[in-house]
Amino acid sequence: MKAARFSLVKQLNIPALLLLAIGAGLIAIHLTLNLRAEKSSHLALSIVFWLAACSTLWDKRYQLKLGSGIVPFLFGALLIAGILIKSGAHPSEKFLGFSPFISVFGLALLASGFRGLKQYWQELLILFTLGVPKLLLPYLPNITPITAKFSAFLLWYSGANVVLQDSYIILPKGSIEVVPSCSGLNLIIYMLGLAVIVLVMFPTSGSQKIIVPIVAATLGFIVNGIRIAILAHLAAPSSQAAFDYWHSQEGALIFVMISVILFGTYCLFMLQQSEP
Known part of the structure; x- marks a missing residue:
């Protein structure tokens, strides 16, 4: 009892x-x-x-x-x-x-x-x-200089007259400073989280378990670099309204969604190729 x-x-x-x-x-x-x-x-x-x-x-x-x-x-x-x-x-x-x-x-x-x-x-x-x-962001390496160089390269490749000084991207009509919060680490971490979701929810091979996080992080970095390049192009006083929008939460959300869609497309293609 x-x-x-x-x-x-x-x-x-x-x-x-x-x-x-x-x-x-x-x-x-x-x-x-x-x-x-x-x-x-x-x-x-x-x-x-x-x-x-x-x-x-x-x-x-x-x-x-x-x-x-x-x-x-x-x-x-x-x-x-x-x-x-x-x-x-x-x-x-x-x-x-x-x-x-x-x-x-x-x-x-x-x-x-x-x-x-x-x-x-x-x-x-x-x-x-x-x-x-x-929460680990303050302890991670600062990739701001790398992001600034990549965005400046995109502008140079597109034909813009761009000058890079430390983390400053300087164009004839304006300039921006790439600060740590805009370095892309936030988006990279989010994309790695999406990679975890894919690896948890779907069967993947050993090589795919390595490739998927790499693709996710790379997409996050590239898409953020494109966003920084666009912001630098809009840094002119005459484009202040457009700059403010793309620098806001709403503008950032669009680039997040682009990253997610591109990553989702890649994962869908990968899973289809893995089917017997």
Whole structure:
């Protein structure tokens, strides 16, 4: 009798519908916060990453083993409570990046405890790559000079009279400085996250596991370099309105979408070639 009572206390089974409701609420909160913060690029990519995570979870819904213990349940509840509290207190950009991973980690603990975490490795990995690597940006090598040289080369190749001084791209009618936030590292990290989604969701060979991230990072760098070249071309006072638009979140989103479409096209071609 005592053993039976102990087992009941030790094992906590939360209804699947309740877990689904909590997950849907956390997703809605995260997307709403991105919308309020006017982070158009991050909002669009967040939708892609959330859809990918939900898709992998849906595919294995019948194989999931539910049932948590008191300790993982309390820990998961604290993590989710912390996310909810922070969400109502003007969350920072860093919070918008790592909160999806923490949310799913906490939800996985509620659902399956510590022992069942391995069931959710795909979802955790996908949402980890959404924003957590961005926390490492201050510690990554500064590629600003490389980006400036590449953009200046594109302008020179197109026939423009361009001069490069350190990180300054100088044209006859205006000039711009390529700062670290415009170096392309943000887009490269996002593209590497998309590469992780492809590798997690689709069967790939050993060589493809190496090539896919390289293609993703290269596309991110090239597309960002083209954007910088366009901004330099629009740096003239007479083109201030156009410069402001392409330098804004809305303008940046277009180049993010171009990168995603090009990468998606490559992956579609690659997967079709891999079919027997």
